[in-house]
Amino acid sequence: MKVRDSFSLNPVGNTSKYTDFINYIDTSSVNAGLLSEVSFLEDEFPSRAQRLVRPGDILYSSVRPNLRHYYLYNDSYEHAVASTGFVLLRNNSSYNTRFAFYYLSTNEVVKYLSNIAELSQSTFPSFSSKDIGKIDLPDIDRKAQDQIVSILSAYDNLIEVNNKRIKVLEQMAENLYKEWFVRFRFPGHEKADFENGIPKGWAYRRADEVIDFNPTLKTGNQTEFTIIPMEALSTNSMVLDSGCFVRQDSISGRRSQNGDTLLAKITPCLENGKTGFVMGMPENEVLGGSTEFVVMRSKALTPHYVYCIARSYYFRQTAILSMNGADGRQRVDEDKLKSTKILQPEKTVLDHFETIVTPIFDGVYQMVQENKNLIQQRDLLLPRLMSGKLEV
Template sequence: MSWPTYALDELGVVSRGRSRHRPRDAQHLYGGPFPFVQTGDVKAAPLYLTSYSQTYSEAGLAQSKLWPAGTLCITIAANIAETCILGIDACFPDSIIGFVADPGKADTTFIKYQFDAVMREKMKRVSQGVAQDNLSQEKLLSFRFPVPDLLTQQRIAGILSAYDDLIENNRRRIGLLEQAARLLSREWFVHLRFPGHETAKIVDGLPEGWERMPASEAMHINPRTTWKASESKLITMVPMGALSTSGMNCDPSLFERREQPAGVKFMNGDTLFARITPCLENGKTSYVNFLQEGEVACGSTEFVVFRERRISRFMAYLLAREEGFRKNAISSMVGSSGRQRVQPSCFDKYLVPVPPKPVVEDFDRVVEPMFREIEHIDKSIGKLTRARDLLLPRLMDGRIPV
């Protein structure tokens, strides 16, 4: 089946993002109420973007523009042809192009899926640069999009977005479960309101039987882990990009398989903690739950690995998400601008309240079902994603009629 082709500006209004003020990092431009979306936000977004890492002030808005919800964002620098649809009104810089569909000609969601299925790889091939990949608006408008009639566009978009809606609902469930686990950890081990705290005797600021010790004694830091080549011909390698900035799960689509290990080695139950700027400040931390029993994997040299010792594996991950723990690590960073790293000694200085073993076991009994449910939901997301990605090219080139 052959569909007629159109340039993007024949299907709606195309305009480049705006950030006219120089220098761009002038402090007075930021910190206000207006969402300022950047290329990394677009790449990380699901179908609809509602989360962002920066905001503009009134001064920032004055030298930019507020695009309406429903605008398709297309990145043209660094991350080429990554797309999402604004779920909110937002500003964005000139490294992003906005597309507002003509409602009589095009469905925005369909056009977004055309980028995912066909156009992104084509655009990446013509945008490779020496220092940084770049796609000009002129190049973008030179591409022709195969587009069926509007009703067919809407039907295809409806089928694919149903998968994305399920995926996003599952992500929200994971977020709620992880938030509950973090709040529970804070309640027990920061505020010391664990079951039975009302009758506990306090000795030197802690319940009787508890100890205050360095994080480096409460858990193993970068423990020695051996990978035996005889047991497996290939080892899973986890890059920094696979770690989430907000939750415990990794993105397995970014994993690699290698003949030899590189960087740190780890197993299920370990926590991966970014030690380099800006990854740590951005929140990159993950709980390892994706390996087979007894399997050893490797990862970036910029990971610190935490393993249970006096505190459990669940407590170690939740500790790594605590604001105070992260601030302590960030404050220890040294090195040249943009390449600063956490100093291992910071874990010797950060004191952790460690409860007796029965309290640790009680806590694990409460949170382990949450961690297992998160793992189960994440696997469901993987199945939905694979099903959507299988349908995507077949729907977008007409092989599957609708």
């Protein structure tokens, strides 16, 4: 049985009835079965927003399948629409949809589609809906499919719980930053004296006085390097997607280390919120990365405070308004960014903030590692269950 025998491929859907808003899913919004962002859009919609999405639909990016931008949609967003960069698969049979999704995410299938994509004549390596439709699905009875799904779903459920906990922790750090340094409700604020609208002893500094932008880092005897590409940065999380990292024997692009913040400087990545925090790398290891982000390192603040600044509305708007260049390829004016006024709190308050948020960031990293282990275990089981080498 082939995929096309059990699934409708890109079923026709009319999105013209959605004139007020859509919840848009782009190919960059999903990764290896996880949904990181849904964009709420009003009035003007991307021309690629054409795939009407229903619960149970499989979204599989047809461009660069090796990046694993696929997702099984079981959410309940109103007016959900996906990019035409996806092949949308909708079940029209008794075949277990999640089982099919797991099979299509195996290394064997990803490699098969990647080979087709590399031979394509399109601008970017891609495959067609016909290509994925020709794939043979495992000839396994429905009861066995359900049992395999039950085993693999247990891992996915744990991963999802961790992802929710990560979001809660990140929200806690953001709320604390706003409470202390935007609303000025820090411990002891009731007794604090204010001058020119800020607590006495605090000051506004040029950003480059308290933050080292794109620091120069020597690699010493280091012979292998981790390179962080733009796609590793999230639009709504501090977590960098290590699955996108590249290892090579020479360094290129921006240099960073643990504790540095990475801020996208090119449109639309900056507007979309791409920002990350480097953590969990070997001590003193120098990393390379895209030249399209700005590296921000604490000079007279703290690493976590700098990350919170980069995520703040004021700083992001300043960066966005400084952008110049040709339409579609605008970049941040880094000189204007460096001259932005940054609030430098009194040291004891800043140190107190650091003692609270450090465990939060550490907790995020710990759950990221747990998810890596769960994904590794699940992916080891996946081909063995699919092939029947491991009985259920």
